[in-house]
Amino acid sequence: THPAIPETTMLPHSLLLCLLFLTPTSASYANDGFAYDGFSHAMLLIDGVASIAGRALMLTDGAAQSVGHAYYGSRFDSISSFSTTFVFIITPSYSDLGGYGLAFTISATADSLLDALPSQYMGIFNSQNIGNVTNHLFAVELDTIRNSEFGDIDANHVGIDVNTLVSINSHTAGYYTPNGTFSPLSLISGKPMQVWVDYDDNSHHVNVSLAPYLEEKPQRPLLSSTVNLTSILPSSVYVGFASATGTLSSIHSIIGWSFNPNGEAKPLNYSALSGVIQDVRRNDQSGSQVQLGAQSGSHISGGVITTVVILSVFITIVIIIALYVYMKKARKSGEWEIDCGSSSFTYKDLAAATNGFSDRMLLGKGGFGKVYKGLLQNSKQDVAIKRVSPESKQGMKEFIAEITILGHLRHRNLVQLLGYSRHKSELLLVYDYMPNGSLDRVLHGQDKRTVDWFHRFNIIKGIASGLCYLHEDWEKVVIHRDIKASNVLLDNEMNGRLGDFGLARLHNHGTDAHTTHLAGTWGYIAPELARLGRATKATDVFAFGVFMLEVACGRRPIQVNDSDGEPVLLTDWVVDAWESGSLLKTVDPKLEDYVREEAELVLKLGLLCSHPVPSARPCMRLVMQYLVKDVLLPDFQSSFLSLTSRDEEFGQHILSCPSVATTITGLSGGR
Template structure:
């Protein structure tokens, strides 16, 4: 063949697999052209294979060129997930729009899906938007709704979710099994003028549904920078799933070009033939080492479990914990949740999932936290929550009813809070607006609960993770503080023995970030940020017009310096008492002062909130003072504070 003919053939093949223009690109099957691959991702059988079936692996692929503007973008792609078993898979894949590919290098596999790790999930500095196709299923009970689609912003906690499926032309919802091994097409569209994100799914070769599966209002301009990368992230955990992208079209402005289904069908056939070859032929030289290694690992695990159980029994920590709560059988909790059905799912986080349940004997509604084996919240946190919360009794604390365990699973049973978390209500995730009376009542209630923990119980309890997502609302919209997995207790008059940094960024006091020492004062700092968040309706850290993260305390202080502090009150509040709002805002700033010695005790905070004691007058300049007692005395002559002892601490978590 003449050289020029060979060159034309090569150009033609590239044209088949990928077409690209300044306005976007289309892959009808994949080559290495214009792709940045990371982790175990590779091009195989003309498909983009994000994970190759290895355990605890991450695979990512980004279009190599950065887009300077994605004002109203549109994308569609076809994926295939090949699970190791018909009813189990891990952990899914996600379409991502990210400020940089480097920010994902510290990401973890399993539930973090190659996008986040246990420290940075929830940080606004991630500047990442994703549509996740979550396929992790219960290991005991199979439910077709257990896989779902979610819209994520900087966090593993989706702002909007729905069981995987699509709406037929007559409006009927038809579920889809993401791990069926069959190709499925996804459409993601964002309109910058309406700030509307639409996500749709359909079986391969079916038309795009008229009604989207998810439709959520998000201002991505305030979340993402002007210049972004687009691509995919995927991860496996303890199961050998393979995640593939068969075809992909993207447009940064306008509708994405349609995919060539005849070309994609050939790619799908190639993928199926490759899978059949890999399943039907396992070389003996590979099989023998694998079997030998499996036997060895099994023996090591059995030995380790024996040693652990023997040690646990000897130390008195083997499950029978003195917590003041009755235990439930695993069978009771399975029955209460209809087999941990996704229809009973209330939410999920780094620890696992929370389900609503109805106890069969008493017909009582409960919430069941199911800590997954891969959770960052392990045995120590589980025992801490049982031991501490099991003895506490206060109207503004979530009541622990009992616990259970099954094999490697840990379960906690609480009172059911029908109105969910304050975080979801406050920030509009369920389209409910809290009036001022309700917000002030919640602030007073949580202050009373913290006063009980710090001052009134037989021991001092340092919560260490006070935030709106850990405040749940009962049927009368009263706030109750929960999640004591990070809490530590000590005797009155002594220090807490913890030197490990814990908490959530935005709520962490400066001395805690610097020294890792949790005290009453660090709890008060977090409560101060909490008060500001409730009054302002803004998150603890938000990006400014230049994309830089700004702490809520700084934002409120700047508003105060520019005029009236009341201008920082949530604009959704049409009616509020100005004197009460001003008290909450100034008290929130005082509690979150950079110097721990200035922050008032929880008992004094409660007195301020109920007007038993008047809040001393101070100016914004007082908030920037350093830790010098004479400066504080000059500005606030009589401001009792915690006067927390910051002695050397050892041990702990």
């Protein structure tokens, strides 16, 4: 008999792996296939929100923006002409709206989907690895949301995917009856359905069939394609399921599953599955009733059956049309499936607020497009509207990142995102209006103004407070990745607010962040980020250190030397001045009156934050304590700033200089 692993509670992924290695499972059993008529004693690898509820495998639990995975607990050493069948139920949060679906997957490793995202990525890929041949992944998707980015034909379809969600073949969900007519099915009907996937290693042919629960396998498959899995998959693979939700959510349940890597899958025991379906019905928090098809032995007249079939087809068509109209309206009004916490605006409202995006309302422009001042007609509130052009360097990924992250954040030193809109190929973000513009313009003379020391020190403390909130105090960790003076805006009281979260990434506390490429602005980029491409809290701290020096000195991070035309780093310039005994001479000469103790604190703390060794930099909470003088800055010499982690003295110095505990992360996919 197969050894059982209790799954009544969800276990951490690493713990499940340990249990599996201790379980005396034979490879021969795995290579002979398996059949689960319920999952109370199934040997599975589970992560995300997936769990065993009763006897059903619940890939998602109805929560929004979630991902769930479940794999068979052993790796298959080889698969040739494999076959699998499974019964599933998708219970939507609303009777006709749900998302995003589930997929049967074959992948190279059990960890290959751990960085996957919810919503349109279906818990299979993320924005960076989608389409990569190195994914080594085959999937059959049951997709309940139409996504034109991936070429989806409609919001209710089945697709065959290889390394991407742009299906090599897809079809509206349904099945072919014995007389050859196509009968559509609604994947989010809340009814159990069965899927068959068969692959012939000789012809490289894959067939996918779908039918209502208790119906026989259709003679004509729904999808049929030629796919050479030998060239896509390694010799040793994991098989399982992935599922995801977006703003609209569903409960995705697997009722039974049979798989054979080298032949036809064993048939499922429908008598046993009926009890599992009852478990799903009892555990369904939405109260939706899972409707079974005609049971064997029941007696219903032919006229009633015909009427029910016609009525079912009619209702399904009405649902599809209603869903299509709903999605079309949502796209028109810009109401994307983004869990952002901010309301959306219509293009008409924003055009009215800016007098048709008149040049008289233009505040500035850059590589992303233009920013306008606007007056909302209903609330009479002044706003700033970033109008991202189609040719912008800030693409859809950055736009969605800013909406998703900034829409949830609430802090007095962060620019508040009020909403967003999409009109044809244009993207628009709506913020609180900052009447005093960017700090960059004030510091470096674009405006004929200056900022006194009192306000400069207050701006530094404000941005430090905002960063502490992002790194330590919010429910997730946010790495900004582009801290600089031009991204700090000044409100009507000259308080600094950090904005532009287009490059930001977030992750859970205690876990690694995953970024994908070198991002930021030269002069603010930490050495390890430029060298290794690893973004962390410490790389944000480095940029903040340079920002502190820039505010105190009134010089840009990189400035050309007047004498020889060579570029000079601001950090090096301040260190040289310190070593020559003239540290305070680096303070901006436009500041006629400043507090010497505060200026010295800012300069030394700025250099400490921009230390070349990440572990020497203080965390933002400690930076705040230094700035408000709850904790005294340790007394260190300028020579400490030139030490590296390999120097013998470094360990002694670091003991007297509290440091930031960095979480070094490989760059593999944004949030």
